Amino acid sequence: MVETNGLRHNFAASSTIPIWLDGKEVIATDSFEVVSPLDNKVLYKCSSASDKDVTSALESAQNAFKTWRLTKPNERRDILLRAATILETRRDELWNFSNKETGAADSMFAFDHILGIEACKNTAGLIQTVQGYIPTVTNEGSSAMVLREPYGVVLAISPWNCPVVLGLRSIIGPLAMGNTVVHKGPESNPGTCWALASALHEAGLPPGCLNTIYHKTDDAARITSRLIEAREVRKVNFTGSTNTGAIIASLCGKNLKPCLMELGGKAPTIVCEDADVSAAALSCTLGAFLHGGQICMSTERIIVHEQIMTRFQEALKGAVAQVFGDHAPILIGPASVTKNRKLVQDALDKGAALVHGDLNHRAATNTSMQPVIVADVTTSMDMYYTESFGPTVSLFSVASDEEALKIANDTEYGLAAAVFTEDLRRGLRIANGIETGAVHINNMSVHDESILPHGGTKKSGFGRFNGREGLEEWVRTKVITWKD
Secondary structure (H helix, E strand, O other), X not given: OEEEOOEEEEOOOOOEEOEEEOOEEEOOOEEEEEEOOOOOOEEEEEEEOOHHHHHXXXXXXXXXXXXXXXXXXXXXXXXXXXXXXXXXXXXXXXXXXXXXXXXXXXXXXXXXXXXXXXXXXXXXXXXXXXXXXXXXXXXXXXXXXXXXXXXXXXXXXXXXXXXXXXXXXHHHHHHHOOOEEEEEOOOOOHHHHHHHHHHHHHOOOOOOOEEEEOOOHHHHHHHHHHHHHOOOEEEEEEEOOHHHHHHHHHHHHHOOOOEEEEOXXXXXEEEOOOOOXXXXXXXXXXXXXXXXXXXXXXXXXXXXXXXXXXXXHHHHHHHHHHHHOOOOOEOOOHHHHHHHHHHHHHHHHOOOEEEEOOOOOOOOEOOEOOOEEEEOOOOOOHHHHOOOOOOEEEEEEEOOHHHHHHHHXXXXXXXXXXXXXXXXXXXXHHHHHOOOOOEEEOOOOOOOOOOOOEOOOXXXXXXXXXXXXXXXXXXXXXXXXXXX
């Protein structure tokens, strides 16, 4: 690691990103290549953890828990506040990693980066709000107290798409409550995850409180099972696809371990006839195509009242052209492009109408795709139910709020949604009718604030990150009684 181009740390193509074990950076005996979606070139190699490395990470976290659990809340608070400052000063370094590893545009990285900093600050400020209490008990001559204590070692599994904030929130909530963490980072962007761990250690996090694991794709099932089954691990959090989440949740259930799951989404946006059409069109554009649609809260269904459909459709096409022009957003890899092309082609073959976009656009590559809007999508088309996790969105016309809600809820997902109307009472009524973890009135479906609890319903998961509810995920309740 050397200082180059104004960056505090930079890995060359010949470098190998280390894992963090007991406060030290360790190069594993095995490694894999990290390829950039920008140009399909190898960025560097990354350490691929062995079974021995996994054992070391677990033992280190277990040993560190003995002392970390006894630290005072203000000590943990101050570490997180220092980490927030360090993350600000290391912005260029994090941008370099995020852009090259995931293809994130500067605007997307700025969103991700500031949310990560705010997550550190807000978590620090909330630490002392999670407390036990002393209830009045029934039995004469007896007293009791209810304590909140950390679980122990937490396994945190974070995704690649918003690596700063999603990586941090998987780590800092458990740490704030006195747990230690083994963080299994995504193989597509280990540089970003390395930098987050580096910043926390620089902020004063003691050795062993945070250990990191990366692995080859072929080792995923074995390493993940090994971690979940380990006696040291007491709780798991996972953010990622519903299919993978189901596997991890089943492993947790088999081993009787609680877990927090934030999974996929099929976010609807309902546009009422009294909505500000221009504002709604712009928000739908950003909600659907920001970061190439590779956000779990991305708008996948735009449900518009028939009275304004013609005006809205024109405004939507105009907004997409204004924001993206001929640009084709970068996707994480060829598989994502292939999946979205197949979804669109299947819909078109079955009678859907192409409103905007070109599957053969000149700007497209095997890792990029122009935003696509499709109308007349029906339940017979794969696009209707499948989460695209890419730059494609379906457009629906409805005659009533009831019809809009039926389409919005006709999905196995329930993570986020949006409603556009000038009547707040109507907006609240619609919001109450959507089966989802969050609804944003007159704002896009992509919305994240570290002070607000975040999570889903149905197959979008269970449990909550962020806010006080998010911190309470990382303490368990203990009752102590005594005779006076």
